[in-house]
Amino acid sequence: MIEKKKTVNVLKTMSVLASVRVVTIISSLIKNKVISIFLGTEGVGLFGVLQNFQSLSSAFFGFGVSKSSVRDISFSKSSNNSNVEVSKMAKTAFYLTLLLSLVGNVIIILFSNELSELTFDSNKYSIYIKVMSLSIFFNILFNGQQAIIQGLREVKILAKSAALSAFIGVLVSVPLYFFFKLDGVTYAFICSSLISFLVSKRYSKKLNLTEVNLKLSEFVVNSKNMLVLGGSLMIVSVMVSLYGFVLKAYLVKVGGLEIVGVYQSGYQVLGGYFGLIFTSIALDYFPRISEVANDNIKINQEVDIQSKASLVLIAPLVVVIVFASDWIVQFLYSKEFLKTSSYLLYGSFGITFLPLGQILGMVFLAKNNTRIYLIMVFALQILFFVNSVVLYQCYDVKGLGMAFSLNMFLNMLFPWLINKKIYNIKLSKDLKRIMFQVLLFTTCSVLIVIYVEETLLKYVIGGVVFFTSLFYTIQEMKRSLDLSLLSFFKKK
Structure with missing residues (x-):
């Protein structure tokens, strides 16, 4: 019952801050x-x-x-x-x-x-x-x-x-x-x-x-x-x-401001607009784990709740990003930015790992272990840059999208392994299952977009995948979070 109450509070805080995020996103879009x-x-x-x-x-x-x-x-x-x-x-x-x-x-x-x-x-x-x-x-x-x-x-x-x-x-x-x-x-x-x-x-x-x-x-x-x-x-x-x-600065030298514009627009969609879900992490989640910083079991519980609450909301959003990438780019920017679609396509996998990296990384700050955190972030930024440069040289804009996915995976993997080693903080089997299922939705969507050439058929299948992912999210909220979507909005 206590865990259910915490989950409701987490989602309510996320919904309040997400409402504000909508305003800032619309402003940014304009x-x-x-x-x-x-x-x-x-x-x-x-x-x-x-x-x-x-x-x-x-x-x-x-x-x-x-x-x-x-x-x-x-x-x-x-x-x-x-x-x-x-x-x-x-x-x-x-x-x-x-x-x-x-x-x-x-x-x-x-x-x-x-x-x-x-x-x-x-x-x-x-x-x-x-x-x-x-x-x-x-x-x-x-x-x-x-x-x-x-x-x-x-x-x-x-x-x-x-x-x-x-x-x-x-x-x-x-x-x-x-x-x-x-x-x-x-x-x-x-x-x-x-x-x-x-x-x-x-x-x-x-x-x-x-x-x-x-x-x-x-x-x-x-x-x-x-x-x-x-x-x-x-x-x-x-x-x-x-x-x-x-x-x-590197992209300016090798490709000019135009390629930076393409990269900036793609990163803004994946890393910026998906902040709609993750905005509450710093404001709500960090104070919660700070209060129980000396209790690894309670921290593990908070990590599990926040991670599940974030991941169950991701599946339908990722499907939309993949299938509607061309429309999204033209709506947010213009036809001049259509190259950004390939960045979104290959970078969509990183969306699943993005919240988990933030959630696990904040554990070090709650425990005031800044030394480990600094070393980890330093190593990650070097890897991020190397990955981005190498993959860009090999695959152009697609490579930058691939680099985003790879970098977000590493951003989750490093704090996960270190937390497990030092504090015995683990990802639950239920959380791993949800992560795998969200990645499955992403993979299916990307493969359909790449290999199905008939436009009408592609979007019909995309509609089926989207509504399946939406149904999955509703069912997962009830199964893993013990929370009915309808009752949640009634309580608000």
Whole structure:
């Protein structure tokens, strides 16, 4: 009964955050569509490179404080501290992110020529780098503000803030793409980051925090704790962002911005839009396993529940991605991006492994085993890059899709084997069965698309496979999660 209640809570949290994710996805779809129409593959490629530059810079100069402060604020609140102490911790997080964002802004401007040469193999884009420094400044502040809201476990406020930021951001960005063309991409980044920060700041006023005076000595002590853990998390974030940054820089050199645009669009569909299911992991699952970090049996139970809840929802979505890849690409982008369909086709296998890798990887953070986590992530990023380069050279865009699937498999395999060795945390037979069945749906769908040439027959079979996978999901929710889909929505 307790496990069923946990499962219901997991799915309800996922549904709330998924609703917000729908808004952000629609906003992203509109941006991508507008860029692809007005700016073409070059514009999408520039957007992808600058987006990764912003992500990498925010991770580096943010020093992981947006993640470590969540833990410190949550711990302070759960330790029955007074609201004054919790408020001081939140204020420390804000001032620290402000300081870090200022430092990052100055450094990026000073080294804009070198960064342009590194990113675009030319210093003529240095003005873009300088303009992006403002976007990174506000993005770090936004991440810090969201961390305060998340640390206080105010999921609804967090969700509303993210949804409104995305909505206003797209309203402002679209005219910029239209009037300023490629230059508008950088202007849109600045406006979106600024809007996101202002909206989150406004919503933070609804938090139950007390206005406090923070002494310098208190700021130093609190900041030190945040920076120690944040440093390790920052290294992880930088390594992940660096992989994407270096890979796109490589693709720019060998294929130009056009191939980066194709890669970016494919990765966005598989790695970005499937965040509809996985968004709740960091906000809901991580605090749960942190509470039972010293009990491996309970952690194993949480891993099993979260993994099953994620996987049973994947099957019909993967089938849709495989059979409707051409339609999806044209709807999200344009006919100019039809090469992306092969990326989606061969990358669809990775979707099954993606959530499991995240779920198992967070166990190391819950147990504060950052050393093992850092070594594992470092090794994985090197393998990811090698796989992507080798397979791209052999199979072009198909190879990038194959690399995504292979990389996501390794991203699941490494933490699975290490957790099993160190903590005796295993994947249950029931979970392995579900994973195999989802992969079976994926394999059948891919083979049908490749070998059935008659269009009408292909989509008739695809419809049968889709409804079979949908029926499977409903039945699996009842069998493995002891949850009726109808009763779940009635309870909501």
